[in-house]
Amino acid sequence: MITEKNNTTLTFEDFKTEVLNDYRIAVTSRECSLLGRKEVLTGKAKFGIFGDGKEVPQLAMAKAFKNGDFRSGYYRDQTFMMAIGELTPKQFFAGLYGHTDLDFDPMSAGRQMGGHFVTHSLNEDGSWKDLTKQKNSSADISPTAGQMPRLLGLAQASKIYRNVDGIKIKDKFSVNGNEVAWGTIGNASTSEGLFFETINAAGVLQVPMVMSVWDDEYGISVHAKHQTTKENISEILKGYQRDEDSKGYEIFRVKGWDYAELVSTYERAGAIAREEHIPVLIHVNELTQPQGHSTSGSHERYKNGERLAWERDFDCIRQMRLWMIAINIASPEELSEIEFELKKEVLEAKKEAWNSFINPIIEDQKNLLALLEQIAEASINHKERIRKYISELSAIKSPLKKEMLVIARKILRFVEVPNSKALLSNWITDYISITQPRFSSNLHSDSDLNVYSVKKVLPEYAENAKPDSDGRMILRDNFDALFTKYPETLIFGEDVGNIGDVNQGLEGMQEKYGELRVADVGIREATIVGQGIGMALRGLRPIAEIQYLDYLLYAIQIMSDDLATLQYRTVGKQKAPLIIRTRGHRLEGIWHSGSPMGMIINAIRGIHVLVPRNMTQAAGFYNALLETDEPALVIECLNGYRLKEKTPLNFGEFKTPIGVVETLKEGSDITLVSYGSTLRLVEQAATELLDLGIDCEVIDIQSLLPFDINKDIVKSIAKTNRLLVIDEDVPGGASAFILQQILEEQDAYVHLDSKPQTLAAKAHRPAYGTDGDYFSKPSAEDIFEKVYSMMHEVNPSKFPNLY
Numbered sequence: 001m002i003t004e005k006n007n008t009t010l011t012f013e014d015f016k017t018e019v020l021n022d023y024r025i026a027v028t029s030r031e032c033s034l035l036g037r038k039e040v041l042t043g044k045a046k047f048g049i050f051g052d053g054k055e056v057p058q059l060a061m062a063k064a065f066k067n068g069d070f071r072s073g074y075y076r077d078q079t080f081m082m083a084i085g086e087l088t089p090k091q092f093f094a095g096l097y098g099h100t101d102l103d104f105d106p107m108s109a110g111r112q113m114g115g116h117f118v119t120h121s122l123n124e125d126g127s128w129k130d131l132t133k134q135k136n137s138s139a140d141i142s143p144t145a146g147q148m149p150r151l152l153g154l155a156q157a158s159k160i161y162r163n164v165d166g167i168k169i170k171d172k173f174s175v176n177g178n179e180v181a182w183g184t185i186g187n188a189s190t191s192e193g194l195f196f197e198t199i200n201a202a203g204v205l206q207v208p209m210v211m212s213v214w215d216d217e218y219g220i221s222v223h224a225k226h227q228t229t230k231e232n233i234s235e236i237l238k239g240y241q242r243d244e245d246s247k248g249y250e251i252f253r254v255k256g257w258d259y260a261e262l263v264s265t266y267e268r269a270g271a272i273a274r275e276e277h278i279p280v281l282i283h284v285n286e287l288t289q290p291q292g293h294s295t296s297g298s299h300e301r302y303k304n305g306e307r308l309a310w311e312r313d314f315d316c317i318r319q320m321r322l323w324m325i326a327i328n329i330a331s332p333e334e335l336s337e338i339e340f341e342l343k344k345e346v347l348e349a350k351k352e353a354w355n356s357f358i359n360p361i362i363e364d365q366k367n368l369l370a371l372l373e374q375i376a377e378a379s380i381n382h383k384e385r386i387r388k389y390i391s392e393l394s395a396i397k398s399p400l401k402k403e404m405l406v407i408a409r410k411i412l413r414f415v416e417v418p419n420s421k422a423l424l425s426n427w428i429t430d431y432i433s434i435t436q437p438r439f440s441s442n443l444h445s446d447s448d449l450n451v452y453s454v455k456k457v458l459p460e461y462a463e464n465a466k467p468d469s470d471g472r473m474i475l476r477d478n479f480d481a482l483f484t485k486y487p488e489t490l491i492f493g494e495d496v497g498n499i500g501d502v503n504q505g506l507e508g509m510q511e512k513y514g515e516l517r518v519a520d521v522g523i524r525e526a527t528i529v530g531q532g533i534g535m536a537l538r539g540l541r542p543i544a545e546i547q548y549l550d551y552l553l554y555a556i557q558i559m560s561d562d563l564a565t566l567q568y569r570t571v572g573k574q575k576a577p578l579i580i581r582t583r584g585h586r587l588e589g590i591w592h593s594g595s596p597m598g599m600i601i602n603a604i605r606g607i608h609v610l611v612p613r614n615m616t617q618a619a620g621f622y623n624a625l626l627e628t629d630e631p632a633l634v635i636e637c638l639n640g641y642r643l644k645e646k647t648p649l650n651f652g653e654f655k656t657p658i659g660v661v662e663t664l665k666e667g668s669d670i671t672l673v674s675y676g677s678t679l680r681l682v683e684q685a686a687t688e689l690l691d692l693g694i695d696c697e698v699i700d701i702q703s704l705l706p707f708d709i710n711k712d713i714v715k716s717i718a719k720t721n722r723l724l725v726i727d728e729d730v731p732g733g734a735s736a737f738i739l740q741q742i743l744e745e746q747d748a749y750v751h752l753d754s755k756p757q758t759l760a761a762k763a764h765r766p767a768y769g770t771d772g773d774y775f776s777k778p779s780a781e782d783i784f785e786k787v788y789s790m791m792h793e794v795n796p797s798k799f800p801n802l803y
């Protein structure tokens with residue numbers, strides 16, 4: 001007899017049923033892995049990475065996993081997903097084939113390789129489902145340990161919901177913070193810095209996180225002796241173990257083939273995390289890989305005979321089977337019968353998945369072949385050539401969309417009969433317009449709350465208001481208004497809490513809103529962002545602060561791999577409207593003056609990138625973003641916190657529209673386009689140029705992504721016929737992107753009378769001090785002279801050479 005939490009007593013029959021049900025899931029999952037590998041080796045699927053050898057611990061984890069909980073794991077977890085009812089064998093195979101329909105592959109509609117799991121947090125219109133009523137998994141990514149940073153935030157959200165009062169949106173996300181965030185990782189991936197950074201942070205924060213390490217002694221071919229000190233992750237993490245005097249972790253080690261021990265360990269772990277908000281580490285060792293790492297290779301190449309024999313003996317399903325027989329849950333014959341039935345079921349599911357995937361494409365192939373036949377018939381000079389393509393295409397049994405398009409597009413080039421040409425070109429464009437979105441949609445939110453929904457609200461000022469506030473006071477008073485207006489908003493970062501950020505834009509906020517909402521955190525940029533992603537996935541509105549733009553590099557990987565791809569890889573089924581606040585551009589020295597905007601905008605498509613010129617514009621962006629459901633990076637000007645600005649009256653309300661440029665000075669001779677700190681120098685140069693009779697139009701981009709959605713820059717160039725882009729990134733950095741947008745997307749080249757130019761910083765990092773800045777970044781003189789030289793070219797007698 002075993003006793004459940006709610007004190008209802010289970011009979012042996014109930015227990016038996018439950019165990020047999022688990023066994024069924026394990027066998028089904030294994031069968032999927034075995035058949036899955038065959039599908040790849042026979043060419044029906046492209047790549048396979050499966051959960052064989054890790055089935056039994058995942059059954060145990062699924063038992064302890066409750067509604068409202070979140071998983072953040074990796075590609076081995078198919079059994080867990082099946083056990084929580086979020087993955088069927090048919091869906092498993094649809095994912096393997098790359099079925100581009102969410103109804104068939106709910107994990108990513110074929111965008112991710114199999115083994116990358118997710119549950120749907122959003123309704124069709126992008127609004128939140130009630131996450132407390134379902135079992136949740138954040139969307140997997142492939143970079144090893146990339147699941148760790150967000151795990152921290154998923155766990156931290158429970159802490160916030162339990163301890164912060166007045167969060168009105170709470171009901172859909174939490175029941176008193178009782179939700180546990182469950183992480184999984186492979187033993188070798190614990191070598192990554194992100195693993196240790198997250199483990200430490202979760203210990204500091206004391207969040208309800210249960211971290212499982214699936215230890216099969218290998219990371220592809222590399223043995224644990226090359227991965228982990230003492231070849232034992234729980235041994236070396238012992239120092240994290242909590243005791244009477246200090247907070248820390250609860251740490252368990254359990255064998256991955258011992259079903260009974262796993263079930264009780266996971267039950268204890270779940271209870272500790274859920275009730276006490278203590279992080280737990282479960283090191284699950286003695287696991288195996290029956291089919292090796294993935295379909296890319298075979299493990300016989302790097303495992304010796306002894307190891308392979310051990311893996312066969314200690315296969316977790318085999319051990320579970322032996323145990324079931326030993327304690328009379330079932331006879332070997334009964335189990336064989338179950339196994340036989342399940343094999344058939346999985347085979348059937350596989351066939352169904354394949355047919356659903358391939359039949360519509362075969363239908364397209366038939367239609368195209370009929371059309372091509374008609375075109376061949378009508379052709380005067382190319383009948384034979386077209387027929388050759390027709391027989392090529394009709395010989396393909398399992399066609400790809402690509403194969404049809406390649407042939408159709410090749411034929412189009414020599415179709416001479418106008419009617420045929422129209423039919424084929426229509427077929428091609430229709431087919432692409434239907435198919436392309438299946439691979440390219442949902443990079444951003446399509447909901448009513450996306451950034452384009454924001455309406456501009458101007459800051460209001462008292463009559464005769466003068467620039468009397470330091471920029472940082474404007475931010476501070478605006479954050480104050482926002483924290484009051486949105487109880488689900490919180491901010492955290494290095495030096496953010498006690499001193500109110502290094503520039504005092506949050507002065508006094510911690511005192512007013514508490515240590516959980518305005519929080520100091522450790523120096524750990526990647527997990528600061530991850531913390532934000534996880535909390536945003538659970539409905540909160542976090543603002544993650546990275547102290548300086550130069551240190552965003554530590555977080556850029558997780559921004560790029562996780563946050564930026566989230567909407568895309570889930571086909572709009574998850575969102576994390578995280579705001580990342582940082583400060584940058586010119587100040588002093590290599591690591592406090594960076595403006596690597598080209599790198600950033602190219603790495604994080606999927607996240608908006610805003611570069612306000614002053615703190616009023618910045619505050620307007622925060623006000624706007626909190627009305628949207630999209631993630632964004634806001635870069636404040638590091639040298640702008642002490643500059644004076646007028647004090648708005650409507651803090652928390654005025655909004656800077658996103659993707660809209662602002663013309664700061666009208667002019668007729670040349671359009672100067674810039675952003676951020678450099679803009680002040682551009683304005684200064686423009687004033688000086690006016691004295692010489694050169695009238696510049698100055699445009700503030702404000703928002704690099706999205707870029708000038710109203711195409712206002714080309715309107716300016718149509719008037720001035722000249723363009724100079726100025727920024728302080730490296731040459732060919734963000735300025736190249738800006739030029740590409742203006743020339744290609746806005747077709748500005750038709751209006752240009754002079755060569756379009758860029759003026760950027762030097763290729764090296766900015767040197768220290770005022771002179772270092774002057775010789776590294778564009779100065780007002782550089783800007784003046786660049787514009788002057790362009791005007792000299794136009795009118796040498798009016799603007800004679802300066803040098």
Ligand SMILES: Cc1ncc(C[n+]2csc(CCOP(=O)(O)OP(=O)(O)O)c2C)c(N)n1
Nearest residue numbers: 076142143144186187188189216218219220
């Ligand atoms: C950052 C990164 N580096 C390398 C890889 C390639 N890779 C994929 S899985 C893997 C080994 C992971 O081993 P482990 O964490 O033990 O998990 P297991 O596959 O054994 O379950 C490697 C090196 C990757 N996906 N991401």
Ligand SMILES: [Mg+2]
Nearest residue numbers: 186187216218
């Ligand atoms: Mg491993």
